[in-house]
């Protein structure tokens with residue numbers, strides 16, 4: 001029987017299990033496990049209250065592959081949805097190989113001591129998953145995840161060739177706090193403070209973090225300043241769609257966020273190397289995470305919308321040059337009303353549920369390690385429309401002028 005084990009009881013895990021419970025026909029048995037069981041139990045109570053579905057809960061340290069394998073074996077999970085942190089990707093993949101379970105995640109592996117966002121560690125598992133007849137689906141969140149599916153849908157239906165791709169991630173939500181991050185603060189700040197990188201003419205171009213910015217008028221949000229950043233789907237898209245001459249990723253940040261982040265960086269609070277404090281080692285960024293609001297606590301106060309999408313230029317099947325914009329708008333308050341979590345968790349947890357649905361239904365299948373852009377985008381796009389993340393697209397009069 002299909003039995004999905006979701007690991008990680010944060011905002012994303014919470015949305016994913018709520019949405020799975022709402023689709024009992026696809027997910028007949030669900031277990032939520034995390035480092036601290038009480039967090040799983042609180043989510044299970046909310047799932048029961050909102051959907052009438054009972055899910056099982058368990059405690060696991062997913063840094064420990066043997067303990068994770070023991071849990072998978074004990075409950076008989078057929079699929080593992082990893083919504084813990086990127087540090088756990090490899091141990092959970094090891095546990096899946098050991099027990100014969102399929103694997104899905106939303107963020108690529110990162111070593112704890114270096115903010116390096118690269119797929120090679122996980123791509124190296126391809127042959128082992130293939131030989132075991134198992135599927136591992138990497139990056140089934142929004143970005144990475146839906147952004148790759150959007151790109152492949154444009155390619156399949158509208159472009160003979162894509163020349164340039166810009167991924168635009170705007171969070172127009174206001175949580176009313178001086179400084180907070182919308183997903184795990186440690187992962188978020190590592191990502192934002194890393195040098196920017198984009199793909200151009202077959203090579204990576206590196207620029208200092210947050211040094212290139214542009215204004216863009218986002219539908220349903222308004223004009224925002226967005227910053228050039230590195231994001232992991234650029235690597236997999238450059239590999240799987242080598243025709244792309246330039247691929248960039250942009251994310252919006254408000255003045256207040258940038259000011260706080262600059263100060264925190266200047267005083268050393270975003271360092272990821274250990275320092276000695278009162279005779280013991282602590283990592284400043286991990287300490288900072290402990291004093292910042294938990295992202296899952298922001299839902300109640302966050303108002304506004306997210307708008308995340310892709311702009312592609314290229315040549316259509318008719319030979320004409322065109323620029324197409326495909327995006328989703330998600331409302332923080334609607335997301336909270338439905339699942340008790342704000343839109344950043346919602347826009348990640350729903351695609352995680354859909355990716356898992358693609359796998360358990362056999363709509364997407366294969367043996368080995370796969371990125372989202374290797375799969376048929378159409379059934380995933382249909383489910384986005386049906387499960388709370390409707391999308392729209394339009395032709396722009398001209399390519400971006402930056």
Ligand SMILES: NC(=O)c1ccc[n+]([C@@H]2O[C@H](COP(=O)([O-])OP(=O)(O)OC[C@H]3O[C@@H](n4cnc5c(N)ncnc54)[C@H](OP(=O)(O)O)[C@@H]3O)[C@@H](O)[C@H]2O)c1
Nearest residue numbers: 008009010011012035062063084107141142143144183184
């Ligand atoms: N692709 C996308 O669009 C996208 C967007 C946002 C986030 N993400 C990814 O989604 C994941 C979850 O994000 P989030 O915002 O939900 O983070 P979060 O709120 O920090 O939740 C992470 C959860 O994982 C648990 N965990 C951490 N280490 C663990 C371990 N060793 N064993 C078992 N459980 C462990 C945490 O337990 P505790 O509660 O005990 O700390 C927490 O419940 C992250 O990997 C993030 O990078 C992807």
